[in-house]
Amino acid sequence: MGYTKIMRDNVRLAALAGAVMFLATIAVLLARQLALVPSRPAPGFRTFGPPDAVVKIEEYSDYACGACRGAAGKLEEMLKIYPGGIRLTLKHYPLVNIHPWSLDAAAYADCAGEQGKFKAYTARLFESQEKWGRTARKPGEFEAFARELSLDWPAMQACAASPQTRQRLKLEMAEGDLKGVSATPTFFINGKRAVGPGQLLEQLRKLDKLLENRNKPAGECPEK
Amino acid sequence: MPGEIISGMETMDSKTNIWKAAGLLARLAVGGVFIYAGTIKLLAPAEEFAYAIETYKVTGPQLSLWAAYVMPWLELYAGLLLVAGIFTRFNAALCGALLLFFEALLAQAWLRGLPVTSCGCFGSGGSNSLPVEFLQNLVFLALAYLAYRFGRLFSADSKAD
Numbered sequence: 001m002g003y004t005k006i007m008r009d010n011v012r013l014a015a016l017a018g019a020v021m022f023l024a025t026i027a028v029l030l031a032r033q034l035a036l037v038p039s040r041p042a043p044g045f046r047t048f049g050p051p052d053a054v055v056k057i058e059e060y061s062d063y064a065c066g067a068c069r070g071a072a073g074k075l076e077e078m079l080k081i082y083p084g085g086i087r088l089t090l091k092h093y094p095l096v097n098i099h100p101w102s103l104d105a106a107a108y109a110d111c112a113g114e115q116g117k118f119k120a121y122t123a124r125l126f127e128s129q130e131k132w133g134r135t136a137r138k139p140g141e142f143e144a145f146a147r148e149l150s151l152d153w154p155a156m157q158a159c160a161a162s163p164q165t166r167q168r169l170k171l172e173m174a175e176g177d178l179k180g181v182s183a184t185p186t187f188f189i190n191g192k193r194a195v196g197p198g199q200l201l202e203q204l205r206k207l208d209k210l211l212e213n214r215n216k217p218a219g220e221c222p223e224k
Numbered sequence: 225m226p227g228e229i230i231s232g233m234e235t236m237d238s239k240t241n242i243w244k245a246a247g248l249l250a251r252l253a254v255g256g257v258f259i260y261a262g263t264i265k266l267l268a269p270a271e272e273f274a275y276a277i278e279t280y281k282v283t284g285p286q287l288s289l290w291a292a293y294v295m296p297w298l299e300l301y302a303g304l305l306l307v308a309g310i311f312t313r314f315n316a317a318l319c320g321a322l323l324l325f326f327e328a329l330l331a332q333a334w335l336r337g338l339p340v341t342s343c344g345c346f347g348s349g350g351s352n353s354l355p356v357e358f359l360q361n362l363v364f365l366a367l368a369y370l371a372y373r374f375g376r377l378f379s380a381d382s383k384a385d
Contacts, residue, residue: 017311021304021305
């Protein structure tokens, strides 16, 4: 009798433990999927716009991806139209399975950024992505762009090969994985996910009013 | 004479109640810390925590990564079950064993003078110095013992009795 009761109690407790663990697992996985994951700070040269902007965009991008090139152009335009309203943070998410040189491109872009030429260097990477994106041998473009921009190429090589740079890139990719990023470009616009330039523009359209109000000179009444 | 016996029993009862309350608080404290430590690691890339583990120079990169995948879940589950008081003694002992394991890791890094900048206790963010973390863990170890001995108040286990 006593033994049966102990068994029954243990089974009940085991079921309760299973339920608690199941719910905790679901909660963690949901938090990851809803991107409630704290973001690692990106270097200053990959962040554009004021910190108090009303629209904060985090973009996971790959320099060999065509859609990322399109999105970069659109975001550039948006930053010009709403200079005080948007803060853009670029994160690297090289799709190494299909773009063999993307990880190197991201490393060189960061190293160019450390020499103050991130935008100019990445613009060249995007423009010529068909040339270097899928070649079998290491592309010469990385060096050619550095020389065009008068960057210190030996320093860039050392920087791109350094464990710190590689570690930063790997952690950024792991952060993207954790947030469920699997395609590029993926954006988090005020925390809401958008994949591809189409969804980006659609979401920004919804935030148009907010951005327009932010762009108005001080003292002007917002539209009713 | 019977009055003395009764008051003696009351003193014993109130002492027992104090231990039970301390056990409950210890259970919540240790469980809460484990839930927090597990969750904060689960919401960050495992590679970050793996990197912190690597700095102890006990495991290689691959084993560190596996440990970084498994350990946060173990911490979260053990913490939750301890707070809820499900298999209280087992989970208090498990938390205690994990704390002892962490103490061993911290002690060897401290003695070897390894440059551990983040102990990895609560994710890969900055942490206290190794001696401070070691002492902090000792406090939690004592609390885990209290939870093991007296932690059945308001527990799911006590409902089953």
